[in-house]
Amino acid sequence: MTLATTVASCLVCDTEFEVREDWEKGEITECGSCGQEHEVVEKSAAGIRLDLAPEVEEDWGE
Incomplete structure (x- = not known):
């Protein structure tokens, strides 16, 4: 199967x-x-639009 x-x-x-x-x-x-x-920010019949992925900060459980 090809994607x-x-x-x-x-x-x-x-x-x-x-x-x-x-x-x-x-x-x-x-x-x-x-x-x-x-990050995929939009998906439509025209295609997929990307943006820079947000930086993930460390979660200290607070």
Whole structure:
């Protein structure tokens, strides 16, 4: 079974990488070249829009 993919460009280094079309809003992917994480922020018939993933701060259980 082959999963459908679309091509996205890294927002930091412009390297193109594949994003699975079945991903939903909020999922995180990583650029294979620079390691920058991207978040799926919108999914429509026109394609998938990415933004830089938010930095996750440590949760100290407070």
